[in-house]
Amino acid sequence: MRTQELLAARLRVIARATPWCLQALHAVxxxxxxxxxxxxxxxxxxxxxxxxxxxxxxxxxxxxxxxGVV
Known part of the structure; x- marks a missing residue:
């Protein structure tokens, strides 16, 4: 797996483990x-x-x- 893919996977893990982030994603x-x-x-x-x-x-x-939503 390339570095960029590893970082993206790590970010997804962090986002899924963070309630406010999941709330924000759902709201968007x-x-x-x-x-x-x-x-x-x-x-x-x-x-x-x-x-x-x-x-x-x-x-x-x-x-x-x-x-912020862009």
């Missing part, structure tokens, strides 16, 4: 937009928190407020 799916994605800042925070063993940075109520 519900928008029904033909082409969209979650912004890089949310992905960066997801990976940073996972690598450093942090739980969610903010209370659950505000987590989805900072997830």
């Amino acid at each position: 799916e519900q928008l029904g937009l033909p082409h969209c994605c979650i912004g890089a800042g949310a992905v960066r925070n997801l990976v940073w928190d996972a690598f450093h063993g942090y739980a969610a940075r903010w209370p659950r109520v505000t987590i989805l407020a900072w997830v």
